[in-house]
Amino acid sequence: MEFRELRKQVLAEEIVQDILSMIKEGKLSPGDRLPPERQLAATLNVSRPSLREALRALSIMNVVNIIQGGGIFVTSLEPERLFEHLEFIFSLDDSTFLQLFEARKVVESGFAEMAAQRAQDDDIQELETLLSQAAEAVDDPDTFLRIDYELHNKIAQIAHNPILDRLMSGVARLGRASRSRTGEVAAVRHQAAKDHKAIVAAIAAHDPSAAREAMLRHLSHVEASLEHLATKQVASTDPD
Numbered sequence: 001m002e003f004r005e006l007r008k009q010v011l012a013e014e015i016v017q018d019i020l021s022m023i024k025e026g027k028l029s030p031g032d033r034l035p036p037e038r039q040l041a042a043t044l045n046v047s048r049p050s051l052r053e054a055l056r057a058l059s060i061m062n063v064v065n066i067i068q069g070g071g072i073f074v075t076s077l078e079p080e081r082l083f084e085h086l087e088f089i090f091s092l093d094d095s096t097f098l099q100l101f102e103a104r105k106v107v108e109s110g111f112a113e114m115a116a117q118r119a120q121d122d123d124i125q126e127l128e129t130l131l132s133q134a135a136e137a138v139d140d141p142d143t144f145l146r147i148d149y150e151l152h153n154k155i156a157q158i159a160h161n162p163i164l165d166r167l168m169s170g171v172a173r174l175g176r177a178s179r180s181r182t183g184e185v186a187a188v189r190h191q192a193a194k195d196h197k198a199i200v201a202a203i204a205a206h207d208p209s210a211a212r213e214a215m216l217r218h219l220s221h222v223e224a225s226l227e228h229l230a231t232k233q234v235a236s237t238d239p240d
């Protein structure tokens with residue numbers, strides 16, 4: 001592997017971007033060992049403190065694994081691991097949830113559409129079982145959220161697209177943070193139960209257009225609830 005020389009006073013962020021670019025270009029692969037810190041700093045022509053800061057950031061992102069006395073390695077780069085700390089970031093900033101819902105509308109409406117085209121009888125039966133379980137747990141936030149998560153994942157699995165399924169695993173992980181907020185509101189859970197019923201009915205009818213629209217309506221309802229909660233939170237913290 002070849003590392004390009006950077007400016008002497010380069011910021012840690014630039015080192016991070018340079019290493020990420022090498023991964024994107026295939027110059028670094030999962031499991032690769034980076035040179036020792038002293039050698040890497042000299043190769044990049046950067047200070048060791050800046051390099052350490054960059055490596056810490058990459059470690060937090062789960063891009064590299066720093067083993068004390070053992071070296072620095074590129075991780076497996078599994079999407080689930082890369083999204084772990086993004087979930088925390090989302091939990092700190094309500095505005096980023098709105099960006100998440102933009103992504104969910106694009107991804108999950110497509111899943112619902114494909115699921116309506118590809119669902120088999122046993123798939124539909126499993127979805128209907130989850131609906132029944134959700135109806136029984138609508139007044140139990142923790143159980144309802146777990147079933148909600150399983151239902152959305154099942155729809156993604158029915159689409160039978162491994163690449164999109166991996167993408168969904170990351171999006172779904174981030175969605176847990178928003179679910180933990182909206183799921184505490186009884187009205188949101190009851191509306192979600194109605195929405196899920198419409199989604200599953202469209203999939204069972206093998207109606208791709210109706211399934212897409214039902215999923216979009218559902219996500220729009222949850223998004224509106226989240227916006228309402230965020231507005232209330234801001235109002236409650238404003239001084240009189």
